[in-house]
Amino acid sequence: NRVWALHIDKNNTIWAGTYQGGLNRIEYCNGSYTFNHYLHDEKKPNSISSNHINAIMEDAEGTLWVATANGLNKLVKNNELPSSYTFISYMYNKSDSAIFVDNYVNSIIQDRKGRIWIGSYQSGLFQFDPHTEQFNRFLPNTADSLEFQKNLNLLTIFEDSFGNFWVGTESKGLLLFDIENRTYTNHPNNDILSKNMILGIVEDDIGGIWIVSTRGLSRYSPKDDSFNNYTIVDGLESDGFNRNAYHKTSEGQLFFGSNGAITYFFPQEVINNPHIPNTVLTDFKVLNSSIWD
Numbered sequence: 001n002r003v004w005a006l007h008i009d010k011n012n013t014i015w016a017g018t019y020q021g022g023l024n025r026i027e028y029c030n031g032s033y034t035f036n037h038y039l040h041d042e043k044k045p046n047s048i049s050s051n052h053i054n055a056i057m058e059d060a061e062g063t064l065w066v067a068t069a070n071g072l073n074k075l076v077k078n079n080e081l082p083s084s085y086t087f088i089s090y091m092y093n094k095s096d097s098a099i100f101v102d103n104y105v106n107s108i109i110q111d112r113k114g115r116i117w118i119g120s121y122q123s124g125l126f127q128f129d130p131h132t133e134q135f136n137r138f139l140p141n142t143a144d145s146l147e148f149q150k151n152l153n154l155l156t157i158f159e160d161s162f163g164n165f166w167v168g169t170e171s172k173g174l175l176l177f178d179i180e181n182r183t184y185t186n187h188p189n190n191d192i193l194s195k196n197m198i199l200g201i202v203e204d205d206i207g208g209i210w211i212v213s214t215r216g217l218s219r220y221s222p223k224d225d226s227f228n229n230y231t232i233v234d235g236l237e238s239d240g241f242n243r244n245a246y247h248k249t250s251e252g253q254l255f256f257g258s259n260g261a262i263t264y265f266f267p268q269e270v271i272n273n274p275h276i277p278n279t280v281l282t283d284f285k286v287l288n289s290s291i292w293d
Contacts, residue, residue: 005244007056009064017053023066025082036082048073049089055244057108059116063130067105072118072128090128092120092135107157111165119154125167125177141182148184155243158201160209162222168198174211189227193218199243204267205252212241212256217263219270228272237261 001021008014014026025036041047052069059065064075072090091103107119116128127136140148153170160166167175167184173194174187187193196213203209211218216231216239231239238258245257255264283292 005053005056005067006247007058007064009058010062015056015064017056017066018051019053020051022051023048023053023056025085027082034082036085038085038087046076046086046088048087049091054104054106055108057110057116059110059130060114065108065116067108067118069104071103072105072108074130090133090135092123092126092137106155109157109159111159112163117157119157119167121154122152124152124154125157138177138179138182140184155198156200158203160203160222161207164222166201166209168201168211170197174198174201187220188225189218189220192229199241200246202246202248202254204248204254206268208267210246210254210267212246214241215239217241217256219267236263238263 001018003016004019005017006015012028016024016026018024022037022039025038027034038048040049040051048066048068050068050070053066054069055067057065057067066073066075066087070091073087074090076086076088078084078086102120102122104121104123105118106121108116110116116130118126118128120126123137125138127138128134129136152167152172154167155170156168158166158168165177165179167177169175171194172186173190173192173196176185176187177183178185193211193213196215198211198213200212201209202212207221207223209220209222211220216229216236218227218229220227230236236258238260240259242257242259247255249255251266252268253264253266255262257263283290285291
């Protein structure tokens with residue numbers, strides 16, 4: 001099974017979510033690995049709600065949340081035995097015909113104020129209150145808000161260190177969401193980004209926003225609005241990156257997984273050269289024989 005989500009919790013336990021193979025818990029102890037496998041079981045209401053795992057998030061209180069193709073799940077540790085862990089599933093009320101909801105949760109984060117946000121592919125952005133177990137849908141403040149959300153095709157959400165709330169989409173590029181006014185603003189470079197599927201967003205230690213797409217990597221600096229796009233021409237092994245396949249280490253090094261390789265670097269070592277070098281001929285060959293005089 002393809003791994004679509006990966007998380008290392010506060011206890012250094014690895015959680016790996018797969019495309020159709022459920023959730024896996026991997027613990028290293030005393031020189032060996034212990035595996036626990038969690039699958040959806042229709043006969044068990046406390047099993048995970050789907051085997052299709054899109055994202056995993058650990059909140060400030062240490063609770064693990066799992067975004068799936070069929071709702072949001074909270075891990076419940078009944079005791080210290082991982083084999084006995086269960087799940088509480090949360091679904092939006094599908095019987096409410098006034099809104100369009102699909103329960104396909106693509107992304108989940110906790111912002112700086114402790115609020116939990118989830119992104120649904122066809123239903124847009126929601127805030128979830130774990131205490132009241134209620135969803136609050138954040139429709140944009142426009143006349144065609146429902147139609148806009150339906151066609152948003154949200155893939156990822158991210159809050160940067162400046163408090164900006166970014167939404168990555170399948171066909172509308174990168175959007176800045178104003179939570180207070182409930183308005184979306186196109187990224188100034190959406191003429192480039194809207195041609196790509198935005199698969200992930202990560203911030204480096206010097207304030208740069210790295211945008212992972214199906215056509216390379218892009219770096220945006222909110223400080224000076226500078227924007228740089230990187231492809232195979234710039235040294236990447238592949239242009240096509242994978243969803244959720246990115247990581248920032250404690251040292252600030254960034255890792256990105258593509259279809260052909262893993263790309264990793266320290267952002268401060270990426271220097272853009274604004275000078276286009278002159279083309280210089282050093283040899284000329286005919287039938288692999290040099291005729292350069």
